[in-house]
Amino acid sequence: MKTGKDWEEIEKYLEGKLSVNETNMFETKLQADSELLQLLLAHKKMNVSLNAYGERVRLKQKLEQIHQDTFAEMPQNQQNKLKIFWIQHYKTMAVAASVSLLVAISTILYINFQKVQIRQSANFKALRKDMDRIKRSQSALINNLNTPKKEEIAPANYIGTGFALTNDGYFITSLHVIKDADSVFIQNQNAQTFKAVTVFRNEQSDIAILKVVSSNFEAYKTLPYSFTDKSGNIGEHVFTLGFPREDMVYGEGALSAASGFEGDTVSYQISIPVNPGNSGGPLLDDKGNIIGLISGKQTETEGAAFAVKSQSIISIIQELAKDSLEEGFKLNKKNNLAGLSRVNQIKVLKDYIVTIKVYNQE
Amino acid sequence: MNEIDNSDEQIIAALRNNDDSVLNVLYKLYFGSINHFIITNSGSEDDAKDIFQEAIIVFYQNIKDQNFELNCKIKTYLYSVSRLMWLKKIKKATAIVGKITDFEGFIAIDDSEAAQMEEREMQFGKMSMALSELGEPCKTLIEDFYIKQLSMGQISEKFGYTNADNAKTQKYKCLMRLKKLFFKQEERLEL
Numbered sequence: 001m002k003t004g005k006d007w008e009e010i011e012k013y014l015e016g017k018l019s020v021n022e023t024n025m026f027e028t029k030l031q032a033d034s035e036l037l038q039l040l041l042a043h044k045k046m047n048v049s050l051n052a053y054g055e056r057v058r059l060k061q062k063l064e065q066i067h068q069d070t071f072a073e074m075p076q077n078q079q080n081k082l083k084i085f086w087i088q089h090y091k092t093m094a095v096a097a098s099v100s101l102l103v104a105i106s107t108i109l110y111i112n113f114q115k116v117q118i119r120q121s122a123n124f125k126a127l128r129k130d131m132d133r134i135k136r137s138q139s140a141l142i143n144n145l146n147t148p149k150k151e152e153i154a155p156a157n158y159i160g161t162g163f164a165l166t167n168d169g170y171f172i173t174s175l176h177v178i179k180d181a182d183s184v185f186i187q188n189q190n191a192q193t194f195k196a197v198t199v200f201r202n203e204q205s206d207i208a209i210l211k212v213v214s215s216n217f218e219a220y221k222t223l224p225y226s227f228t229d230k231s232g233n234i235g236e237h238v239f240t241l242g243f244p245r246e247d248m249v250y251g252e253g254a255l256s257a258a259s260g261f262e263g264d265t266v267s268y269q270i271s272i273p274v275n276p277g278n279s280g281g282p283l284l285d286d287k288g289n290i291i292g293l294i295s296g297k298q299t300e301t302e303g304a305a306f307a308v309k310s311q312s313i314i315s316i317i318q319e320l321a322k323d324s325l326e327e328g329f330k331l332n333k334k335n336n337l338a339g340l341s342r343v344n345q346i347k348v349l350k351d352y353i354v355t356i357k358v359y360n361q362e
Numbered sequence: 363m364n365e366i367d368n369s370d371e372q373i374i375a376a377l378r379n380n381d382d383s384v385l386n387v388l389y390k391l392y393f394g395s396i397n398h399f400i401i402t403n404s405g406s407e408d409d410a411k412d413i414f415q416e417a418i419i420v421f422y423q424n425i426k427d428q429n430f431e432l433n434c435k436i437k438t439y440l441y442s443v444s445r446l447m448w449l450k451k452i453k454k455a456t457a458i459v460g461k462i463t464d465f466e467g468f469i470a471i472d473d474s475e476a477a478q479m480e481e482r483e484m485q486f487g488k489m490s491m492a493l494s495e496l497g498e499p500c501k502t503l504i505e506d507f508y509i510k511q512l513s514m515g516q517i518s519e520k521f522g523y524t525n526a527d528n529a530k531t532q533k534y535k536c537l538m539r540l541k542k543l544f545f546k547q548e549e550r551l552e553l
Contacts, residue, residue, distance in 0.1 A: 007534050046541050052482070053489040054508035059422060062382060063415045066389045087401050 010040050014047060156357035161242040161281035161294070162186060162210065164352040166329055167220040169212040172313070173280030173356050174295050175201050178208050182361055186212065186354040189248070193357070200320060205266050205312050206295050210356070223332040224348045225282075227310045228289040232268060234258060240272055240294055240307075241346065242281035243355045250346060251278070253303075255291075261298060266312040268292055274305040280356060283307040288337025288345050370436045377425045388418060392437055395465065396444045402463050405448065413451070417443040420479055434469050442468040446476065492543040500536035507533065 012018050013026050030037050086093075160177030164170070171186055178184050178198055187193045194214035201208045232238070232255045239252035253272035260267025270283065274297050283292035292307030317329050337345045376384040393414050400410035417440045424430040432439060445468050471479075493501055499521060506512045506520065518529035 008530070042541060042545075043537075046537065046544065049485055049489050049544065050504070050508045053486055053493075054511070055423075056419060056482075056486055057509045058511075059385075059419050060415060062385060063389065063418060066386050067393075067411055067415070070390060070393070087398075 006036060006039065007043070010036075010043050013040070014044060156185070157360050158358040159243060159277050160279045160356040160358070161277065162354050162356045163280075163282045163290075164220060164223055164354075165209060166331070167223055169217055169219060170199070170329060171196065171210045171212070171354060171356075172293065173208055173210060174293065175203060175206045175208040176296075177280050177356050178210070178358055180360050181358040183359045184210060185357040185359070186210065187357060188354050189350050192216075202316055205308050205316055207293060207308055207313060207316065220352065222334070222336075223352060224336040225284065225288050225290050225352070226332050226335045227314055228285070228291050229311055229314055231258070231311065232285065232291045232309070237286045238270055238272065238283055238291065239342070240274070240278065240281045240283050241349060241353050242274070242278035242294065244275035244277035248350060248353065249278075253305075256304070260306040260308075261296070264306070267295060267306045267308050270305050270307055271303045272305055273303070278305075282349075282353065284337075284345075284349075287335065288340070288349070289335055370432070373436060374425055374432065377422060378428075385418065385422075388421075388436070388440075389414075392440050395437070395441060399441070399444065399463075399465055400448055402465075403448065404452070409448070409451075413444045413448050414440070416447055420482075423482065424475075438467060438469060441466055442471055443479075446471050488544060488547045492540055492547050495543050496536070496540055499532075500539060503529075503533060503536055504540060 009018070009026060013023065018026060030040065158177065158181075160173055162171045162173035162177075165172040178201075181198070184196045184198065185193050186196050194212045194217045196210040196212050196214075199209050199211045234255055234257065236255045237252070238255050239250065241248055241250055243249070251272040251274060253270055255268055256271045257269035259265050260269055268283070268291075270292075272283075272294075274294055278294050279296060281294040282290050283294055285291050289310075291310045293310075293313060295306050295308050297305040314331065317331065320329070337348060340348070373384045373388065393410075396414040396417070397407065397410040400413055401407065405413075420443050421436070421440060425432075434442075445462075445464070449462065493504065496504065503517060503521065506517050507514075512520070514526040514529050514533070517533075518524075518526050521529065521532070523529045523532065
């Protein structure tokens, strides 16, 4: 076991404090005493380590001091944090900013689009069309040029759609289209206008039957479609033709529900985009059977329009025969459209679908 | 200090002459760019401080070694060392290292130099572990001698030893204890 004395010698030797004589003596001793040599080497290593350690700690302290002296000001620190945040996150923020810009723009576009939509369907249930002054005069002009009839060519106040109920001049439309009418005219595809009178109205189902009274009206040979007495199936493909504008407009969709607005059982809900002017138009299935009559849409719900069921129409007409009209209506039972393509179906149908023009004194 | 004093040669010469005041110069000249580098690559200002100081220490120790030859600008060297250390640190922390954004050229720190850096760091770690296990009064005594570089006379006065010899005996005992702890540490690390 080595003592403090040996160690003192080692230390002195390492520090070079031994005299030449003593150094020689110590080195001889080292050669003989391996334990002493081990001790010397270990101590040397410790010394190196400790000195390096001390130097490093001192250096670190110095640098820390410099750092504090250089960057001591607090407010700048606060500012730095902001700067650091910016440096680290500017990419993310740029992306976020672009996204929010995009969202803002698309929201504005969407809202504007909605406004247009809302304006279009301001008249919720009544999808008859309120004609503005310019259009009125325009259409009057067209009528004037094309069909120089003696009959009224004054501007219509409202426009709706109707279609032939029988071949001999009875047409069906929505009651709300002709409700306040002083006079009603129907206009066919050839822009011929005929005066009509209302012969029947049913508030509950919102349907009205018109009879053409103009003498120049030519009766159809037959009707190409029939009114079906079967319930339509949900999901069934349906389409309509109507006059939300001057030209006939085709719309298609599906039968969405077996009941109408607020659970109304005389109607279907359908997913056809309809607009003012579509009211009174026929709702047909793929085979060309009339399964309903377009009556309106729900303003706050997108894509929900309604049509009175053909069953309701049939039963009303049957009741009617018993009550008022002596003769009653003979509804066509034969459908000539079943085998045709949609385009050809429409070519046939267009002659039987008419614009209902309504005049009243405001 | 004028402009010429700040040239690389002047700084190195001053460091070799134990003129530590140039550390201040180094700090002011180069901390900014390292700070920017670390912060851009998802570090904090504290990280930047630690890394930069480590880099200065590496540089300082290398300069003290007369065999060391600096073959690029000090600025580039500090940036390269900092970059290497920061990469190592984030690799340890996250396993996946994203793209590193660089702001200036850097040199590759060769493997032997990197190994030396690591070895020094490890020795330092072992020593601080050993010291932390040493207990009082030995810890303070050793620190006073090796870090604060107090003389044995000053130490015996501070600790109330009757003379410097007593202090020396105490230091000897402490060193023996520390040595045991240190080598134990070594074994532990080599396991």
